[in-house]
Amino acid sequence: MRVSILTRLATLALFLVLAVPPAAEAARIETNAREAILLDYDTGQVLYQKNADDPMPPASMTKIMTVFLAFERLADGRLKMDDEIPISEKAWRKGGSKMFVEIGSRVSVHDILHGIIVQSGNDAAIALAEAIAGTEEAFAELMTEEAAAIGIENATFRNATGWPDPEHRMTARGLAILAAETIRRFPEHYKIYAEETFTYNEIKQGNRNPLLYKGMGADGLKTGHTENAGYGLTASAKRGDRRLVMVVNGLDSVSQRASESERLIEWGFREFDNYKLLERGEAIDQAAVWLGDQPTVPLVTEDELFLTLPRAARKEMRVTVEYEGPIPAPIVKGQVLARMRIAAPDMEDRVVPLLAGEDVGKLGPLGRITSAVGHLIWGPSTGD
Structure with missing residues (x-):
């Protein structure tokens, strides 16, 4: 395993410190919520978590998934806002x-969605579930399948409303993932979550x-409350270019939910x-190559790299590149060769895959013999 300290990135971290007035030590925070998570929407960095992977009763925050399935069908044309949904006796x-x-x-899909999102209507959620899947039970199975499909673990739905059921469970992390995916995939429909009032049937x-x-x-998303769940909220807020996503649950009152959130x-x-x-495709290091037509290959990131850091911890950021080397040729551009690990105090390490920035061909027979002899005599090239 070769580990290279990236002087360039360490210098960049230092520059960030020098360019901004020194910050005080990052203030730690605690919450009375039983479960909680706060993350940055763009980087996915978790800023705070408490029991975030414990399955919990999500109460009416369940309806974010109910609405998510409707948004999917609006996006692919299986539903339209002016479609009308029949209201059953059960609903x-x-x-x-x-x-x-x-x-x-x-009732139109437009009004049903507003009734679920703004008014938290259990009747509207059941009517939507029956319109999509025939029964609420069948719809709950679709909810569970969709959760797994978008990477949410330990989610099991038994209804479309969040009505108490001992097997109806979701984690705070799962709700945060769901909220972020809703914002990312359905920006036009997500706007409904920001509406402050809705009137239906003159109410x-x-x-x-x-x-x-x-x-x-x-600008979103959804509250929840049952006696067993306590008071909860899945929320998102945006300021300038930054957006945060937060979930809290298990609080004691409406006022505590508001203040803690x-x-x-x-x-x-x-x-x-x-x-x-880093810019997309920017070479950040050179990896040594074994029996290649060039001695090293540039390591690049697939996308631009943004990092969420405590302002007070910038100067203590540490960046390393890790890979098994030298890397044998041939190498194909875009091939995953290494990983970059970014560490900072009080933060989970961020690990980013690094790709080959260009093709590297394999030496011919004579070149391989010459390179192998050189390796025996002089040792491998470090690429530094």
Whole structure:
């Protein structure tokens, strides 16, 4: 294993410190939430987590997945906003939060989605589930399958509403992934989550998301509450080019949910920032090549590299490149050859795959003999 300290990136980290007034030591934070996670939307960096992988009752935050399946069908044409959905007796009778649809009526997808997102209507969620899958039970199976498909672990859905069920479980991390995927894949439809009120059947109801009314850049997503789950919120807020995604659950009251959510998001914006470290395709190191028509191959990143760091920890960032070398030729451009590890205090290590920046051919027979003899006499080239 060859480990190369990247002087260039270490210098860049130092430059970031010198270019900005020194920050105080990053303030640590705790929360009364039973489960919580806060992450940066663009980099995926987790800024804070507490029991984030424990399966929990998501309550009405479940409806983010219910809506996600509808957004998918709107995107591929299987649903249209002006399609009408029949209201069954089961949907009409369901207790809890309601949109107040009438049994036997037909309601547009547009209104149903607003009834779920803004009003948290259990009746609307069941009506949508039945329209898509025939029964709520069949729809719940689709929800579980979709969660696995987008990389959410330990999610099992038994209904479309979040109604208490001992087998209906999701993690805070899973909800954060789902929220981020909703924002990424359905930006036009996601805007519904920011609407503060919706009126249906002459009944006006306000969005239960407390952060929408605080002028802090919040634009989604969904609250939840049952006796077993406690008070929860999956939220997102954007300021300038940065967006944070947060999930809290297991809080004691509406007021605590509002205050803890606001405090976590404010902390995330205040204590962290995003830094661009590399351009797409930029060579950051040279890896030694074995029996190639050139002695080294440039190592590059596939995409631009942004990193979320505590402002106070920038100067302590450490970057290394790791690979098994020398790397035998032939090498194909784009081939994964190495990985870059970025470490900073109080942060999980970020590992980025590094690719071959160009093709490297294999030496001919005479060249291989000459190179092998040189290797025996002088040892391998380091590529430094």
